[in-house]
Structure formats: C-alpha cells, structure tokens
Amino acid sequence: xxxxxxxxxxxxxxxxxxxxxxxxxxxxxxxxxxxxxxxxxxxxxxxxxxxxxxxxxxxxxxxxxxxxxx
Amino acid sequence: xxxxxxxxxxxxxxxxxxxxxxxxxxxxxxxxxxxxxxxxxxxxxxxxxxxxxxxxxxxxxxxxxxxxxxxxxxxxxxxxxxxxxxxxxxxxxxxxxxxxxxxxxxxxxxxxxxxxxxxxxxxxxxxxxxxxxxxxx
Numbered sequence: 001x002x003x004x005x006x007x008x009x010x011x012x013x014x015x016x017x018x019x020x021x022x023x024x025x026x027x028x029x030x031x032x033x034x035x036x037x038x039x040x041x042x043x044x045x046x047x048x049x050x051x052x053x054x055x056x057x058x059x060x061x062x063x064x065x066x067x068x069x070x
Numbered sequence: 071x072x073x074x075x076x077x078x079x080x081x082x083x084x085x086x087x088x089x090x091x092x093x094x095x096x097x098x099x100x101x102x103x104x105x106x107x108x109x110x111x112x113x114x115x116x117x118x119x120x121x122x123x124x125x126x127x128x129x130x131x132x133x134x135x136x137x138x139x140x141x142x143x144x145x146x147x148x149x150x151x152x153x154x155x156x157x158x159x160x161x162x163x164x165x166x167x168x169x170x171x172x173x174x175x176x177x178x179x180x181x182x183x184x185x186x187x188x189x190x191x192x193x194x195x196x197x198x199x200x201x202x203x204x205x206x207x
Contacts, residue, residue: 029074031202032141040200041141 003039005064011055012037025054074142080133084126091122123182145196152192157185 012022019037023030028047035041036051043051052059073081098115101107107115130150137143161181167173196202 027138029139029142032139035141035200035202041144044140047140 004042004066005039006036007062007064008033008037008051011057011062022054026050074137074139076133076136076138077142079136080129083129083132087122087125087129090125091119094122095119120179123179141202145200145202148196149189149192152195153185153188156188156191157181160184 008022012019017025019033020030023033026033026047032041032043036043048059048063052062055062098119101115102112134143134146134150137146161184164173164176168175
C-alpha cells in the first residue's frame with residue numbers, strides 16, 4: 001500500500017501542539033492524527049485540505065506527492 | 071480511546087435492541103413452550119426475536135453513515151469485511167460438511183454469533199496491523 005509522506009509531526013511540534021490538540025482542532029480522533037502522522041493512513045482530500053488550511057499552508061507543503069517522494 | 075458521538079449513539083441503540091431481543095426471545099420461548107400461539111400468530115411470534123437483531127444490523131449501518139471520523143470509519147469497514155469473510159467461509163465449509171453427512175445440522179441464526187466473532191477477529195487484525203481498533207466490536 002502506497003502511503004503519502006507528510007510533515008504533520010514537524011508542523012505540530014513547531015506549534016507545541018500535542019496529537020490531542022491537533023485532533024481537537026481538526027475535529028477528529030487522536031487515533032486519526034496518530035495514524036496519519038505515522039503513515040498508517042492517508043487522509044481523504046477534504047481532510048488533507050483541512051489540515052493544510054489549519055497550518056496556513058498549501059496541501060503540497062504538508063503532504064509529499066508519492067511520485068515525488070524519495 | 072474516547073468514544074465519538076456517533077459511537078455513543080450506536081451503543082445506546084445496541085443496548086436497547088439487545089434488551090428488546092432478550093424480552094422477545096423470552097416471550098417467544100414461553101409462548102411456544104406453553105402452546106399459547108398457533109397459526110399466523112405463531113409465525114409472528116417466531117420471527118419476533120429476529121427483528122431486534124435485524125435492528126442491530128441496521129444500527130451498525132447507521133453508525134457507519136453517522137461516524138464523522140473517517141479513520142474510525144475505515145477501521146469499522148475493515149472489521150466488517152473480516153467478519154463477512156470469516157462468516158461466509160465458515161458457512162460454506164460447514165454447508166459442504168453438512169451436505170456430505172460429516173457434521174450435524176446447525177440452526178441458521180448461529181450465523182449472527184459467527185459474524186460477531188468475526189468482528190472480534192477484525193478488531194484484532196486492526197489492532198495488530200494498525201495498532202488501533204474501532205469501538206463497534
């Protein structure tokens with residue numbers, strides 16, 4: 001299964017947010033945040049947009065396109 | 071993990087339907103044991119315990135629709151797929167064994183118990199592969 005790499009953990013750490021804080025802001029479970037961060041789950045496009053918008057970034061600044069990943 | 075609002079609603083429905091199942095089952099068994107029902111009424115009373123179980127399947131479907139957390143929803147779907155695969159495999163194997171006279175006949179409603187057991191297997195697989203499980207198990 002192809003999983004997108006992402007910068008969620010770094011972005012979260014920069015803001016001093018716990019996984020629970022981020023989950024609360026996104027209105028998802030902490031499990032979801034953990035699964036996305038650890039690459040066990042790729043979010044849907046709407047959730048990926050919500051995550052990017054929360055950090056004030058473009059979606060490709062948070063998630064790495066699988067075709068461009070090293 | 072904390073339960074999502076949809077999971078809480080599902081749990082309430084599950085408890086109510088389970089209580090209803092218990093009540094209907096006792097009613098049906100009592101009615102038939104004491105020869106209180108016959109004719110068309112017998113058909114209705116015999117089907118009565120099945121209705122809350124059908125309601126539980128519907129409640130699961132509703133939970134799947136109402137759950138807003140897409141990751142939890144994915145866990146649930148995986149769990150249900152495991153349950154379906156397990157149940158259908160067991161039913162197929164048992165059907166052939168039964169057909170060739172190697173095992174005894176089993177009442178059809180046991181398929182529901184198998185399906186629940188299959189959900190447990192699905193939850194374990196989720197736990198083993200993703201380190202997480204949905205609450206619907």
